[in-house]
Amino acid sequence: DQQVKQNSPSLSVQEGRISILNCDYTNSMFDYFLWYKKYPAEGPTFLISISSIKDKNEDGRFTVFLNKSAKHLSLHIVPSQPGDSAVYFCAASERQGGSEKLVFGKGMKLTVNP
Amino acid sequence: ETGVTQTPRHLVMGMTNKKSLKCEQHLGHNAMYWYKQSAKKPLELMFVYSLEERVENNSVPSRFSPECPNSSHLFLHLHTLQPEDSALYLCASSQGHRVGYGYTFGSGTRLTVV
Numbered sequence: 001d002q003q004v005k006q007n008s009p010s011l012s013v014q015e016g017r018i019s020i021l022n023c024d025y026t027n028s029m030f031d032y033f034l035w036y037k038k039y040p041a042e043g044p045t046f047l048i049s050i051s052s053i054k055d056k057n058e059d060g061r062f063t064v065f066l067n068k069s070a071k072h073l074s075l076h077i078v079p080s081q082p083g084d085s086a087v088y089f090c091a092a093s094e095r096q097g098g099s100e101k102l103v104f105g106k107g108m109k110l111t112v113n114p
Numbered sequence: 115e116t117g118v119t120q121t122p123r124h125l126v127m128g129m130t131n132k133k134s135l136k137c138e139q140h141l142g143h144n145a146m147y148w149y150k151q152s153a154k155k156p157l158e159l160m161f162v163y164s165l166e167e168r169v170e171n172n173s174v175p176s177r178f179s180p181e182c183p184n185s186s187h188l189f190l191h192l193h194t195l196q197p198e199d200s201a202l203y204l205c206a207s208s209q210g211h212r213v214g215y216g217y218t219f220g221s222g223t224r225l226t227v228v
Contacts, residue, residue, distance in 0.1 A: 002156065009154075034216045043118070043204055043219030044157075089157065091216070100145070100208055102217060104157035 003027045004092050006105035015114050019077040023090030023105055026071065030092035033066060034102070035075045038087045047088075048075070080112045117141045120205050120220035127195065128228055135190040135223045137205030144209060146188040147217065148180060151202040163188060195227045 005024045013019045025033070031052045036044035050057040050064045050073065057064050063076045077084055090105040118139045127133050139146065148160040160174045163182040177199075179191040188205055202224050206217035 004156070036216070036219075041221070043120075043206075043221045045219070046216045049216060093216070100216075101159065101162065103159075104149075106154065106156045 001026070002105070003103050004090055004105040006090050006108045008108055009106070010109040010111070012111045012113065013080050015082055015112055016079045019075075019080045019084065019110055019112065021075040021077075021088050021090070021108055021110065023073050023075075024071055025073075025092050027092065027094070027103075028068075028071070030094050030103075032093035033064070033073050034091045034093060035062075035064060036089040036091060036104075037084075038089065038107070044089055049093075077110075080110075082112050082114050085110060085112050118205060118207055118218050118220035120203075120223050122223060123221065124224045124226075126226045126228060127192070129195060129197070131195075132191070132193040134192065135203055135205075135225075137188040137190075137220055139186055139188075139205075139207040139218070141207060141218060142209070143207035143218070144185055145207060146182060146185075147206045147208075148188070148190050149204040149206065151204060151222070153201075157204065161190075192225075195225075197227050200225055200227045 003026050034049040035047040037047045038044040048059050048062050048064050050066050055066050066073045087107045087109050089107045091102045094101050121136045145164045147162050150158045161180040177194050181189040202222045204222045205220045208217045
């Protein structure tokens with residue numbers, strides 16, 4: 001059963017508007033949540049993360065909100081730019097021994113139209 | 115240059131072939147990972163190496179055999195693969211004790227089994 005779910009496969013927005021990407025999780029033991037961005041023919045790149053003890057983290061145009069009671073997080077991109085068009089993966093992190101284990105969602109394709 | 119280099123970028127192999135995927139990281143990280151990305155599926159964790167010891171093997175078939183000779187290099191040896199093994203294979207590394215910073219991914223090897 002999937003522990004991290006991205007239920008919408010795609011989103012299309014106009015340049016300059018807000019993009020909201022959603023993610024749900026089932027395991028309350030996750031201690032960090034992360035967003036990755038992936039362009040075609042490239043590996044995923046780290047975008048932003050949030051600790052499970054916080055409810056908001058902001059970095060420039062990107063803000064991640066965490067609602068622990070609902071086991072839900074979202075990534076807001078504002079203003080959206082055409083260069084933001086990519087596949088976005090939500091991931092959740094838990095410590096396992098000496099390593100950090102990341103569990104990923106299926107990804108969501110964002111298209112920002114000029 | 116991401117700091118994690120994977121070779122080859124593309125590989126086509128027959129079901130009776132033996133090939134190896136290579137991953138190299140120059141970030142001083144102490145944990146390395148193999149992930150599989152199939153179409154419309156979440157990134158699937160295959161193997162985790164922490165301090166050159168395999169700490170996780172997610173029920174991966176024995177036709178996939180990992181090797182981690184040192185903290186900078188990771189291999190995935192392939193033999194008698196099936197067409198359903200065709201996917202993007204991603205290597206990643208992390209600094210194990212730094213939870214929440216996620217992984218640094220390579221660009222992946224696009225594998226096609228014919």
